[in-house]
Amino acid sequence: MPLHMRFGTDDLLRCRFALSPLCETHEAVRTLRRTERHGYHQAWLRRSREAAAGLDLRPLWLFMPQPGYTPDFLGRPPATPSPTFAEELALMRGTDPALARQEMATSLAGTPGAAESALGRELMADPAAAVQRLTDLTERAWHALLAPDWPRLRTLLEADIAYRSRQLATGGLRALFADLHPDLVWAEGTLTLLNRRGDFFQEQRLAGQGVLLLPSVFAWPNAVSGFAEPWQPTVIYPARGIGGLWQTPQAPSGALVRLLGRHRSAILCALGEPASTTALADRHGLAPSSVSAHLSVLRDAGLLTSRRHGHQVLYERTALGIALAG
Known part of the structure; x- marks a missing residue:
């Protein structure tokens, strides 16, 4: 179902861009699970299959339903434009177990049988241990799947932000959103995300927080909404230049x-x-x-x-x- 993001005056002043190596790691993990539409990432997949075989990614995949809700604590919105992976991982590791339990329960509820599975029961029984387990697995996935290519990925993502910033400076939000993704429509102070994965809410009032725009390599081909309160609302969209990334x-x-x-x-x-x-x-x-x-x-x-x-x-x-x- 579409998501309508309602902008107020303060929201127009608080739109920003950032990079997130942590979110990109989780999008790469999600890409490994897709059975179709790998498209531009076939070369990366061929190189990564062996490294991925040494990881048991099931705990992360359990909280990545398609469609459905992925817990926000797996990768909260970056507070700075370009955080390091270590900085983001430390925030993930420090997640309040009560918050983790709430978000994991919401995620599991969207997949029939997930909460009753052996793995689901094990993780929900000890949220503090689950946070550490998921954080450790994310760190291993980063080093095995993404870290070797991060300089190349970061350059592409930074180039996208530079291009989008010029669009914003010369044409405002209308010009920016018109070119960001076919599923994003800007009209009358509302940003609408069409063909969204999941239907857990249909309208989001930004309440002066603005929107965080997060370019991604592995989110392709979708634009994705992210983060409910108290986090800054976020749109993750495919960066320009992905077609030539692995060539x-x-x-x-x-x-x-x-x-x-x-x-x-x-x-x-x-x-x-x-x-x-x-x-x-x-x-x-x-x-x-x-x-x-x-x-x-x-x-x-x-x-x-x-x-x-x-x-x-x-x-x-x-x-x-x-x-x-x-």
Whole structure:
């Protein structure tokens, strides 16, 4: 059923973006369970199956009904724009057992037989132990499934936020929501999420909290609503550029290699989406200092521009760089 998020004056001033490695870990775990519509993530799935086989993910999957409610304590809204995984995990580990029990019961109630299952009864019998068990499992899933690729994922997510921020600055919320996801509709001060998973509530008054917008790689292809009171209402949406995330960068032509050199031409061709020095170094197997030197040359030649986003500098191609790479 659709979800209608009603904006007041204060809500318009309190919309913000953030990244969440913890939420992304849980979305990756959810992706492993899907039997269809893996789409863009087939390459990641092939690489991750072996690592996932060493994890017993059933306790997490139990609280990820499709459709249905996932406990908010598994990944509360980030308080800062770009928290570390360790910071978010510490908050999850410190969850009040009474709150955890309430949210786990709500989640299990949406799946027939889940609360009566052996695993459901075991986790509900000791909520404090359940919190620690789920936190430990989330930490293992992070290291096995996401941490090796996080520099690449973070760069893509930060590039999405930079793009969306420019949309917001030039066209306001109407321009932002018009392009965010086909299931998101903005009209008359209300953001409506169509084709939503689950039907546990149909209207949400933001009460001055605004909306947190959380780009995600593994939420694809859905836009997802998250978090009930007391947390800030959140929309998790697929980030731009997922289609090329797991692809091998386009090989530069022989003419471009002769003109720019092997590494500079490869870096230029890899910048289909903005990227940081660290992400490019990881992608090409080069030292960050070498990549930084190549980026400086390409920028000085008018082929790239750079801009700061948070703690990183992102590079993207100019019109001349796009033409040359093509």
